[in-house]
Amino acid sequence: MAVCIAVIAKENCPLYIRSVPTQGELKFHYTVHTSLDVVEEKISGVGKALADQRELYLGLLYPTEDYKVYGYVTNSKVKFVIVVDSSNTSLRDNEIRSMFRKLHNSFTDVMCNPFYNPGDPIQSKAFDSIVSTMMVQAC
């Protein structure tokens, strides 16, 4: 389960960022922010010809001693970042993928809300609860 989940707009400003309360929020903000460079490298690394059928899942962005950071980018260049504890070895790539898919679906719902102004921070309760199901439950 994730320790931090973030949605970042095309312009790299955070739309939503939530982390487990037990650990430093600031650290996760830094971690997510740092990962954006890798996301950009990965996106620009993909050739234009492949852009159409591009895989949205970017895989492991970068590991640190304590965390693994996974990335996902929508076609509209909105980035999802999931940070997982390194010691959580039971998580497989497939599970991460499905987490991203769930996140993407919920995000799409948020965007479909006519009262949501694209670019604003996400405050949807539905989205929040989806994220909650993917987060490590704070003991």
Added chain:
Amino acid sequence: MSAGDQNLFTALYGSLTQQLPREPMEWRRSYGRAPKMIYLEANFVQFKEELLPKEGNKALLTFPFLHVYWTDCCDSEVYKASVKEDMQRWQAALRLHGSVDWLIAVVESDNKKKNKTNLLPRTSIVDKIRSDFCNKQSDRCVSLCDPLKESSRSQESWSSFLTKLRTLLLMSFTRNLGRFEDEMRTLREKRTEPGWSFCDYFMVQEELAFVFEMLQQFEDALVQYDELDALFTQYVLNFGAGDGANWLGSFCQPVRSWNGLLLRRPIDMEKRDLIQRGEASLLDLRSYLFSRQCTLLIFLQRPWEVTARALELLHNCVQELRLLEVSVVSGALDCWVFLSCLEVLHRIEGCCDRSQLEANTSHTVGLWTYATEKLRCLGDLCGLVSENGPNSEDLNKTVDLLAGLGAERPETVNSPQSPYKKLKEALSSVEAFEKHYLELSHAAMEMYKAIGRLPRFNITETRNFLLDSLKSYVSESWSLPLTHTRKQIAECQKQLQKMDEYLQTSALLASDTNLSDDERRHFCQEILTFASQTAEDARVALSMSSFTRLQELRFRPSSALVHVSAALQLELRLCSLMPVPVTLEQISASIHFTQEQPGSTAQKRAAQNPDGTVTFPAASPASASASALELCEILEHSPSDNVLSSAGVACRNMHLLMRQNDSATSLDTPNTALTALTLEDGAQMLRASDVTLLPGNNSIVFTSQKPGVYTLRQLCATLGQVQFILPHLYPVVQYEVYSQEPQLSIQPLTEHLLAGLPQQVKFTILTGHYSVKKGDALQLSNTDSMPVLHSSTCSARILSSSAELLAESALSIQSSEKVTSISLPVTPPYHTLEFLLEVLCHIPSCPARMESERLTNGQISRRSRTRFNSGMTLIDQKVSVDCPWSIYSTLVSLTFHVPFKVKHSLLSAGRRKFIQVCLQNLVFRQQCVFSVWELRWSSVSPVSLHCVFSAAFAPADAPDAALKPYTYDFTLERVSVSADGSDLSRVCVAAFHLSLCDIYCLR
């Protein structure tokens, strides 16, 4: 293994080892693996029975794959006597050990043949051997002809021998390898059994790796190590999941040595021995495994994979030690990681040239960063970054850590830049630590810069770097990192004694809601403390945006338009962002006088709402970047015919939007905008003194009185030595204070003023800046043609500037012969005084055209003038008024309409003459009244007859009014006309005084 004639073999050995690997062989492999071309290389040793592998020996490297018996015997006697027996013994030994891979090489030499006389045919020896030893396997005996000679025959036999040798060698190799692999797999399958040992298995599989490596099959060799790696990892994970294997216990021993990876030896025998003996710790095993993988990857020319794997390995090891709950001295892992990072980097640098390294910075930078982080951790741990330096406890820790490093390895003893030396030196003193840490940080930063990732790198403390990252956080609105970075910057700025910048940052931090109240109060106090210092020259100008936010501005009155001396109130609504109340000495708003005509600013005040408020948008960077286009439509009319010539849409706030995109220095980064924070000198100010701003909303009232049109420019809050300045107010806010001269106007109450009837006119006095005092009076010069009719009920109304009725008072009007004096009631400035006055304009008695011209030219009256307009006679009446506020007379023109039109005509009937007068009422229904008189004369008819037509009239609503009758003068002339000499004269004479008493009704 070579048996038989050792001298013969020694003679051939050189060329054999040289030529064997010259040609490749196709290697077909089991389990569907793709065939490969390989070059065989063999080590030949002399046959000794004790060297043959015993049952269960797993050594594959030293395994005798092929046994060759060498003989140059060409004498059947000798063969029978000794060679055959020797061969039989050899064969028996081989059979005993189950070795089926052998070859008998018979070397033939012409020299030998010549020496011997009783020669058997040369083939017979070979045939004999074949029949003796190789039943059905004739290919196991090969003859070699003069291998040391250069003849074509010997060449041919030599190469066919080599081919045979290779084939047999490969065959044996494949078979033995297959068997080995099978055994290895069997061993691996037993891993769930209690006695299974990973170390033993490790040795077996590594043997395979060695063989592949020897065959230059590095890929296959690497696979062996990767399999071992994966197997081990899985065990550790299973252990974490509660499924522990016994053998893992040996890896759980406390870490005692943390001297890092060693990648300079192809095989680290020291560690390998430890593994073999089952005494290796987890770090030993991981180190050894990685050093082998590294060696193979470098053989495969994939150095960048080494760096990637290294980073993963280091992360992984730290996790695994945690998972296995291995006790580690704090800091030991940091040392290990640090040394390992540098060792990997050194190893990579050793096998790549500079340009390659530079092109692949992205692969190495992770290790550099990791090493930097770890050094930092060590610095923290050992008290090397604290201000006071390490204390004794820190020193003890340092000593412990250094002890775990052990002695430097012989490989690096002589290199002055070895990781070992670096770490030892860095831990030796605060200065050395700083030097090494900065060096590393710098190197890492440079690399991040090179690969374009700099803005997000967050380790170093360089101020400029922090400012760079700050910009990126601001532009992307990452609030938490922003706050944190700002705090670091504040620290830097304080240490660098950059007071203005520090105060600005402090202001930002004091208003930052991400911080705790205590922190905010601290930064606020920093500002207050500085502000209360007494140094005179140290005024500091800061941006107001971090201090308070201007939310709204309200004008009272709401039109933002007042006359002089009226109170215009400007209420500012400021939201103080400070955590505590702040008492300001003064808040001032500088205003700019605009040279504009009053009233022309109306359009510019578009931003001002009808209720007099101006709302200032919250200028947060996020909303600014997303701020909407402010569009307005533009219509252009051609000046000649006012036809629409072009229409378009323009963006009004383009300069703002463009600026945000063009440069990173937005208005909201106060550090860069400091230069713009200069107060405009000489500007007029609105001031409010001793204001206390409470946290949250505050309102401040300014008043303004000086006449003019003003634009608000800046806002400045003064707090001791500190000034908070808001350099621009947007949207533009203007107000107007005007000064007005007193004005008098006289207007008719009805649409037209009629002459001949009493008419009411309205006097309106706008007092402007003049205040009407007691005794002030209007002096109207009287004229005969328009007397003022005053009644006693005349009263005046006093209205305020907003047209409210304030008072009503009676007017006293005195008339003398020359002037009519109207004494005015006391009226304050900028009020309106209204009263009605009745005047009567006499209809001039001679309204005929010629007469009127004479009137204009004559001296009868300068003040009234008669005009004709669309059938109506108009009388312009000028009134001269002397006002108390002016020494000059005011001339007011009134236009009266004459309500009648008269026409006369002379009618003839035979010799009788009639005068017809037609009087037309122009006011009411254009009624006409005709009167006819007959002319008769008793005596001689006069030459000219003067007639006066007079009609009395009264308005319909007041029939009894005694009005001066309307008179009409005309003259009849006698005209003689002679036609054809006849004396017939027709005389038209009118000599009849008419006295008419008809009364016409007028409305």
